[in-house]
Amino acid sequence: MKFLFxxxxxxxxxxxxxxxxxxxxxxxxxxNSIAIQSDQLQMHGTVRVVTTGRYSMHEIRTPSGGTIRxxxxxxxxxxAVGWDGPGVPDLKQILGSYFDTMKxxxxxRRGHGPLVIDTPEFYFVQSxxxxxFHGTARLxxxxxxxxxxxxxx
Amino acid sequence: xxxxxxxxSNNGGEDGKILSVSVSCNPTxxxxxxxxxxxxxxxxxxxxxxTTVNWSLTAGSISDLGIFTAPPVDAxxxxxxxxxxxxxxxxxxxxxxxxxxxxxxxxxxxxAGPTNNYVNGAFASVTLCVPGTTNCQxxxxxxxxxxxxxxxxxxxxxTLPLPQQTVNGNLVAECAQYADGAAWGYVAAADIGLGGxxxxxxxxxxxxxxxxxxxxxxxxQVPQSCSAKGTLKESVEALGANGILGVGLYKQDxxxxxxxxxxxxxxxxxxxxxxxxxxxxxxxxxxxxxxxxLLPHDNNGVLILLYDCEGCGQLNGSLILGxxxxxxxxxxxTGLYTTTPDxxxxxxxxxxxxxxxxxxxxxxxxxxxxxxxxxxxxxxxxTTLGVSQCSGSNSSFYCQxxxxxxxxxxxxxxxxxxxxxxxxxxxxxxLSSHPAVPAFSNLAGPNPGSFDYGLPFFYLxxxxxxxxxxxTTKGVGPAWAY
Numbered sequence: 151m152k153f154l155f156x157x158x159x160x161x162x163x164x165x166x167x168x169x170x171x172x173x174x175x176x177x178x179x180x181x182n183s184i185a186i187q188s189d190q191l192q193m194h195g196t197v198r199v200v201t202t203g204r205y206s207m208h209e210i211r212t213p214s215g216g217t218i219r220x221x222x223x224x225x226x227x228x229x230a231v232g233w234d235g236p237g238v239p240d241l242k243q244i245l246g247s248y249f250d251t252m253k254x255x256x257x258x259r260r261g262h263g264p265l266v267i268d269t270p271e272f273y274f275v276q277s278x279x280x281x282x283f284h285g286t287a288r289l290x291x292x293x294x295x296x297x298x299x300x301x302x303x
Numbered sequence: 304x305x306x307x308x309x310x311x312s313n314n315g316g317e318d319g320k321i322l323s324v325s326v327s328c329n330p331t332x333x334x335x336x337x338x339x340x341x342x343x344x345x346x347x348x349x350x351x352x353x354t355t356v357n358w359s360l361t362a363g364s365i366s367d368l369g370i371f372t373a374p375p376v377d378a379x380x381x382x383x384x385x386x387x388x389x390x391x392x393x394x395x396x397x398x399x400x401x402x403x404x405x406x407x408x409x410x411x412x413x414x415a416g417p418t419n420n421y422v423n424g425a426f427a428s429v430t431l432c433v434p435g436t437t438n439c440q441x442x443x444x445x446x447x448x449x450x451x452x453x454x455x456x457x458x459x460x461x462t463l464p465l466p467q468q469t470v471n472g473n474l475v476a477e478c479a480q481y482a483d484g485a486a487w488g489y490v491a492a493a494d495i496g497l498g499g500x501x502x503x504x505x506x507x508x509x510x511x512x513x514x515x516x517x518x519x520x521x522x523x524q525v526p527q528s529c530s531a532k533g534t535l536k537e538s539v540e541a542l543g544a545n546g547i548l549g550v551g552l553y554k555q556d557x558x559x560x561x562x563x564x565x566x567x568x569x570x571x572x573x574x575x576x577x578x579x580x581x582x583x584x585x586x587x588x589x590x591x592x593x594x595x596x597l598l599p600h601d602n603n604g605v606l607i608l609l610y611d612c613e614g615c616g617q618l619n620g621s622l623i624l625g626x627x628x629x630x631x632x633x634x635x636x637t638g639l640y641t642t643t644p645d646x647x648x649x650x651x652x653x654x655x656x657x658x659x660x661x662x663x664x665x666x667x668x669x670x671x672x673x674x675x676x677x678x679x680x681x682x683x684x685x686t687t688l689g690v691s692q693c694s695g696s697n698s699s700f701y702c703q704x705x706x707x708x709x710x711x712x713x714x715x716x717x718x719x720x721x722x723x724x725x726x727x728x729x730x731x732x733x734l735s736s737h738p739a740v741p742a743f744s745n746l747a748g749p750n751p752g753s754f755d756y757g758l759p760f761f762y763l764x765x766x767x768x769x770x771x772x773x774x775t776t777k778g779v780g781p782a783w784a785y
Contacts (some may be wrong), residue, residue: 195568212566212568212569213564213565213566213568214560214564214566214568214569216566216568216569218568234662234668235568235569236560236564236569237480237532237568237569237570237571238480238482238485238532238533238569239568239569240528240531240532240568241531241532241533242530242531243531249531252533252534253533253534254534256483256484256533256534257484257534257541258696259483259699260420260421260422260543260678260697260699260734261421261422261423261424261543261677261678261679262446262481262483262543262676262677262678263482263483263674263676263677263678263679263681263699263748263750263755263757264482264483264670264677264681264748264749264750264753264755265482265483265533265699266698266699266748266749266750266751267698268692268698268749269698275749275750275751276482276483277482277662277670277681277750277753277755278482278662278670279450279451279481279482279551279646279672279674280451280479280480280481280556280557280571281553281557281558281560281645281646282645282646282647282662282670283480283482283662284662284668284670284753285482303668
């Protein structure tokens with residue numbers, strides 16, 4: 151059983167040379183960055199980090215050019231995620247404890263099309279079809295000061 | 304028809320000039336003797352827009368207010384309605400008396416489907432055969448889906464012993480992905496009968512028959528990397544149909560991405576042995592195929608016609624094979640809009656705002672498409688449109704009363720453009736009614752930043768889907784025309 155830190159803890163604690171081009175453990179929506187997770191699905195790719203005064207955004211670019219983004223509050227909580235690529239990414243990994251909510255809502259839906267979930271606790275949208283998908287998810291009640299939905303891509 | 308207030312003597316000169324004229328008619332699919340409302344839009348500088356337009360037609364009649372009346376005859380025809388002003392003109396095409404018989408015609412029904420609760424679903428039948436034999440099965444109620452490519456049948460519905468596809472001796476399976484879930488199942492080969500034709504071979508393949516997907520988990524268990532994509536559509540109840548008839552823009556469902564990428568973040572095809580599956584690349588010939596491009600003729604795309612609106616007791620429809628190949632599928636003056644390589648418009652403009660396609664990218668993404676497999680008009684968000692969103696179990700839809708109408712302009716990569724009026728209504732009231740024909744032209748819902756024109760867009764409006772590489776009189780696919 152592997153014990154892996156969420157990657158952005160690794161960024162702060164470990165030399166950069168350790169990371170690129172590394173297999174990185176990925177945190178899930180709602181996780182705090184000091185969480186320790188085991189048997190995580192590893193995402194392969196290169197990382198870039200964008201830091202603003204209000205949050206930091208960690209984006210992994212996968213070998214095929216798809217991207218997955220995590221938005222982290224100053225307190226270390228993953229308050230939003232975003233993704234783009236030729237397929238649907240590992241949403242179980244990305245959404246963490248919110249994955250089941252997403253599945254249940256999708257299963258109850260009448261018909262087919264883009265999936266939108268809009269509740270005070272959890273917001274999710276995914277559009278597209280095979281060859282290109284785009285989606286975001288966020289925890290509206292956990293957006294840091296000064297951050298709006300428009301910041302999340 | 305006056306585009307703005309003002310007298311008709313104010314028509315240019317030092318008061319500006321007309322830049323362009325466009326025409327939008329609704330509906331564009333009617334029977335002989337019926338009417339359509341046509342509107343002329345004028346783009347002008349100064350006071351030049353305060354003018355009347357001159358209408359001209361290839362048949363029928365039109366009033367000063369733009370009410371077009373089709374000739375009261377039974378023959379099928381395509382009529383062009385043109386408006387001109389200040390030396391500029393624009394036009395729209397109206398189809399009168401849609402064809403519904405012929406060797407390239409596959410009947411479509413819009414009904415509640417095998418689960419008896421589907422709305423805005425267009426269903427058709429296909430006949431599958433064990434390759435090269437007369438051991439066949441006709442499967443009804445496949446969802447006609449121009450947003451995907453490939454034939455998929457629920458394994459629980461399939462009774463034929465279709466040969467399972469293998470690669471290096473191992474079974475091939477696929478995690479087919481959609482915005483709202485995934486479909487897992489093995490790949491098999493079949494002869495596919497559509498209308499009066501059959502697809503039986505993939506050029507360059509080492510096997511007979513055409514790859515299709517059998518959705519289910521009885522032959523191969525779903526791997527974690529597929530169940531991690533979302534909810535699985537593995538049953539008639541989950542899918543709402545017996546399968547999917549993907550007749551979209553592409554020849555294969557995945558394409559070149561799957562011939563050369565083994566990005567573990569985005570798996571599609573798998574090789575399975577002893578119950579364990581791992582991601583593989585797969586040659587184009589071996590992937591699940593759009594059955595249309597493999598037909599002997601009428602194979603460059605499809606035309607979908609859905610006519611007689613809800614409340615009329617019956618919704619007739621046809622999936623017509625081919626574009627510009629027979630008298631029943633001619634583009635004539637219909638505009639054609641080529642798509643991006645990943646199947647989106649170049650942009651959509653609404654109320655002066657451009658939504659530029661960038662569906663699979665991280666900056667200002669917008670997914671802009673026409674998709675008969677989506678069962679509503681999924682447009683932007685409630686705040687941007689000024690409509691109300693439903694709460695409760697219908698939260699995927701808008702609950703707007705009274706209906707709100709908008710007129711977005713879609714633009715192809717070829718810079719050809721067109722606009723169409725669409726309406727958004729109250730899903731709570733629509734979905735709690737149970738009409739004999741569950742076809743709602745004004746069922747709409749949110750899709751932030753994006754436009755997904757689902758089946759309601761096809762009601763009373765001929766829509767062509769042209770496959771990649773398919774040649775027509777107006778351009779080469781991938782493209783839509785309407």
